[in-house]
Amino acid sequence: MEEIKTVNLSSTTFDLFAGLESTDHEQILFCQDNATGLKAIIAIHNTVLGPGLGGTRMWSYAHEKDAIKDVLRLSRGMTYKASVAGLNLGGAKAVIIGDHKTQKSEALMRKFGRFVENLNGKYITAEDVGTTTRDMEYVAMETENVVGLPEIMGGGGDPSPVTAYGTYMGIKASAKKAYGNDSLSGKSVAVMGIGKVGWHLLEYLHKEGAKLYVADLNQDILQQATKEFGAIVVSSEDMITLDVDIFAPCALGGILNDHTIPQLKCQIIAGAANNQLEDETIHGNQIKDMGIVYAPDFVINSGGLINVYSEHNGYVREIAMSQTEKIYDTILQINHMAEDLGLNNQLAAIKHAEKRIHDMRLVHSTY
Ligand code: NAD
Numbered sequence: 001m002e003e004i005k006t007v008n009l010s011s012t013t014f015d016l017f018a019g020l021e022s023t024d025h026e027q028i029l030f031c032q033d034n035a036t037g038l039k040a041i042i043a044i045h046n047t048v049l050g051p052g053l054g055g056t057r058m059w060s061y062a063h064e065k066d067a068i069k070d071v072l073r074l075s076r077g078m079t080y081k082a083s084v085a086g087l088n089l090g091g092a093k094a095v096i097i098g099d100h101k102t103q104k105s106e107a108l109m110r111k112f113g114r115f116v117e118n119l120n121g122k123y124i125t126a127e128d129v130g131t132t133t134r135d136m137e138y139v140a141m142e143t144e145n146v147v148g149l150p151e152i153m154g155g156g157g158d159p160s161p162v163t164a165y166g167t168y169m170g171i172k173a174s175a176k177k178a179y180g181n182d183s184l185s186g187k188s189v190a191v192m193g194i195g196k197v198g199w200h201l202l203e204y205l206h207k208e209g210a211k212l213y214v215a216d217l218n219q220d221i222l223q224q225a226t227k228e229f230g231a232i233v234v235s236s237e238d239m240i241t242l243d244v245d246i247f248a249p250c251a252l253g254g255i256l257n258d259h260t261i262p263q264l265k266c267q268i269i270a271g272a273a274n275n276q277l278e279d280e281t282i283h284g285n286q287i288k289d290m291g292i293v294y295a296p297d298f299v300i301n302s303g304g305l306i307n308v309y310s311e312h313n314g315y316v317r318e319i320a321m322s323q324t325e326k327i328y329d330t331i332l333q334i335n336h337m338a339e340d341l342g343l344n345n346q347l348a349a350i351k352h353a354e355k356r357i358h359d360m361r362l363v364h365s366t367y
Contacts, residue, residue, distance in 0.1 A: 016028075016068065019068070019069070019072055020072070023045065023072050023073075023076050024045070024046070024076075025043060025044070025045050025046075025072060025075070025076075026044050026045065026046060026047060027043075027044040027122075028041060028042070028043050028044070028071075029041070029042040029044075029115065029119065031111075031112065031115040033111050035107075035111075036105065036107045036108040036111045037098070037103060037108060038096065038108050038111045038112055038115075039096070039097040039098065040056075040094055040095065040096045040097065040112055040115065041067060041068060041071045041094065041095050041097075042071075042092065042093075042094040042115065042116070042119070042123055043071040043072055043074075043075040043092060043093055043094070044075065044090070044091075044092040044119075044122060044123055045072075045075040045076045045078065045079045045090065045091040045092060045093075046076075046079040046090050046091050046357060047090035047092075047122060048090060048357050048360050048361050048364070049079075049082060049083060049087070049088055049089055049090050049356070049357060049360055050082075050087070050088040050089040050090050051089065051090060051092075051121055051122055051123065051124050051145075052075070052078070052079075052089070052090040052091055052092025052122060052123050052124070053078065053082065053089045053090070053091075053092060053123075053124040053125075053126065053147070053305070053308070053309065053312075054074065054075055054078040054091060054092045054093035054094070054123075054125070054126070054128075055093065055094075055125065055126040055127055055128025055129075055131070055148070056093075056094040056095070056096060056112070056125050056126070056127070056128055056131050056135075056139075057070070057071075057074070057093070057094070057095045057096070057128040057129045057130055057131070058095070058096040058098060058099075058100040058103075058104060058129075058130030058131050059095060059096075059097070059098075059100070059129065059130055060097075060098060060099045061095070061097055064097070067095050067097050070095055071093050071094065071095045073275075074093040074095075075091050075092050075093035076091060077091070077093075077274070077275070077298055078090075078091035078092060078093055078305075079091025079353070079357070080298050080349070080350055080353035080354075081298040081299075081301075081302050081305055081353075082302075082305060082309075083352075083353035083354075083356045083357050084298065084299050084302065084330060084334075084349060084352055084353045084356070085299075085302040085305060085306055085309075085323075085327075085330075086326070086330075086356075087305065087306065087309050089124075089305075089309060092122075092123045092124075093128075094112075094116075094123070094125055096108075096112060096130075096131075100130035100131065104131075104135065106138050109131075109135045109138035109139055110138050110139070110141055110142050111142075112139060113138065113139035113140070113141065113142030113143045113146070114142050114143070116139065116142070116143045116145050116146065117142055117143035117145065119145070121145050123145065124145045124146065124147060124312065125139060125143075125145065125146050125147075126146065126147045126148035126308050127148045133148060133149060133150050133155070133157070133158075136148050136149055137149065137150070137153065140153070147308040147309075147311045147312055148308050148311070149311065151315075154311075154314075154315065155311050155315060156307045156308060156310060156311045156315045156317065156320060158196065159303070159304035159305075159307040159308055160195075160196035160197045160200060160304065161200045162303040162304060162306065162307040162317075162320055162321060162324055163197050163200075163272055163301055163303040163304040163307070164197045164198075164199075164200030164201040164203075164204065164272070164303070165200070165204070165303055165321060165324050165325075166300060166301065166302060166303025166304075166306070166324040166325075166327040167197065167201050167248070167250070167270070167271065167272045167300050167301060167303070168201060168204040168205070169324065169325055169327045169328040169331075170270050170295045170299065170300030170327050170328070170331045171184065171189070171205075171246060171248065171268070171270045171295070171300075172184065172328060173295070173327070173328040173329070173330075173331035173332050173335075174246070174268045174270045174293045174294075174295045174331060174335075175187065175245075175246070175268065176332065177293050177331075177332065177335045178245075178267050178268050178293045179267075182328075183208070184205060184208045184209070184210045184246075185208055185209035185210070186209060186210070186211065187210050187211070187245040187246060188210070188211040188212075188213065188242075188244040188245050188246070189205050189210045189211070189212055189213070189244065189245065189246040189247075189248055190212075190213040190214075190215070190234070190239050190242050190244045190246070190247050190248065190266070191205075191212065191213070191214050191215075191231075191248045191250055191271070192214075192215045192216075192236060192239050192247070192248065192249050192250060192251050192255070192271070192273075193215070193216060193249065193250035193251025193252070193271075193273065194214055194216045194218070194221045194222065194225055194250070195216075195221075195250065195251070197250050197272040197301075198214075198216070198248075198250040198251075198272070199221070199225075201248065201250060201272070202214070202225055202228075202229050202231065203229075205229075206228070206229040206230075206231075210246075212225070212229050212230070212231040212232065213231065213232050213233075213234050213239065213242060213244060214226075214231040214232070214233055214234070215233070215234050215235060215236045215238075215239040216251070217236075236251075240260045240263050240264065241263045241264075241265065242265065242266070243265040243266075244265070244266050245266065245267055245268060246266060246267070246268040246269075246270060247264065247266040247268070247269050247270075247271070248269075248270055248271035248272070249269070249271035249272075249273040249276050250271045250272045250273055251273055252273060253273055253274050253275030253276060254275060254276070254277075254278045255273060255276050256269065256276050256277045256278060256283050256287065257278040257279075257283060258278070258283075261283060261286050261287060261290070264287075264290070264292065266292065267291075267292060267293065268292065268293045268294075268295070269287065269292055269293070269294045269295065270293075270294070270295035270300055270331075271295075271297075271300070272297075272300065272301040273297060273301075274297055274298070274301065275297065276297045277297075277346055280344075280346045280347065280350070281344075281347065284344035284345065284346040284347060285344050287344065288338075288344040288345070293335065293345075294344070294345045294346065295331050295345070296331075296334060296345050296346045296348075296349035297346075298349065299327065299330055299331060299334060299349050300327060300331065302324075302327060303320075303324040303327065306320055306323045306324050307320045307324070310323065333352070334348050334349050334352055335348075337351070337352060
């Protein structure tokens with residue numbers, strides 16, 4: 001069996017070209033501008049399937065190498081997400097180094113837009129952590145290669161409701177795998193993180209009659225979830241140990257690690273958070289060995305990407321939703337594939353993504 005390439009960018013020493021080689025990146029663009037204070041990195045991972053699409057994150061990285069590692073890791077994830085979702089898109093991502101609360105300006109975002117424009121469509125940007133649809137409006141003044149625009153500008157608006165729908169589909173498919181049918185009526189579901197995605201997910205789960213547990217740092221949202229959906233509030237720490245059917249992480253990455261996994265009592269892990277497994281191989285295998293059905297994060301949360309992709313072709317919400325519904329079948333397919341290959345679900349999903357890229361390379365090489 002062909003070996004699956006996982007990468008480890010966590011070492012303290014960091015050699016740029018070795019990093020690019022290990023992650024198999026095509027191109028990195030360092031963007032610097034004294035006048036606006038812009039310092040950004042655009043990483044284009046793979047454009048075999050189409051132009052690289054991925055959001056722009058603005059973050060105060062402690063060290064430059066942290067920004068490089070982040071953009072390499074995130075852009076690679078976008079390649080897999082687009083491939084498994086069946087989109088004609090490659091993977092890319094950008095980071096702007098700086099404090100999004102104090103260092104962002106119209107000029108900085110527009111200058112960044114100029115750099116995106118210079119890539120001639122090889123990279124399409126969107127909003128991400130630390131950037132907003134307003135920022136993308138500035139970027140759009142300098143380039144057409146931007147999505148995630150407000151509805152009034154022909155965009156799809158906030159992708160979170162679509163991401164939540166895809167997550168709901170992924171949870172149902174995982175239930176089908178674990179219990180033989182996909183009904184969530186009477187099933188207990190613990191949702192960690194009641195933000196833009198988590199809230200919409202609760203709506204779907206409540207409508208189907210699931211028993212809900214919620215955790216968040218925001219007390220107001222927890223109270224609202226209790227009032228609207230009869231959800232039971234627990235702390236994030238207690239949520240890990242809850243004896244529930246389904247655990248849906250919808251907050252931060254790295255939630256599945258050496259500390260949390262041994263405490264889990266759920267049968268299914270299926271949530272929207274990115275990069276849930278601290279280590280895709282070690283922790284993915286641990287979860288598999290415990291008999292827990294895991295929905296790979298980049299598959300189950302691909303509704304947001306599907307939504308912005310639809311925007312590029314003239315946005316129609318119904319088309320984005322019906323495309324997102326296919327996450328159900330993809331999750332089932334990956335479960336079967338994992339069983340056949342003896343892999344954990346995350347690695348099976350990577351294999352699935354790589355196969356499509358490999359096959360399409362026969363049609364054309366890069367964008
Ligand atoms: P968000 O910022 O709106 O919500 C995150 C919520 O998690 C917040 O309410 C926050 O208070 C809560 N939170 C943070 N730390 C927590 C903790 N330790 N315990 C409990 N709750 C905690 O984000 P979102 O847009 O809803 O996205 C949620 C996750 O899904 C993120 O990992 C994001 O990367 C991923 N995702 C989102 C989309 C999308 O369309 N929004 C698409 C793909 C992936």
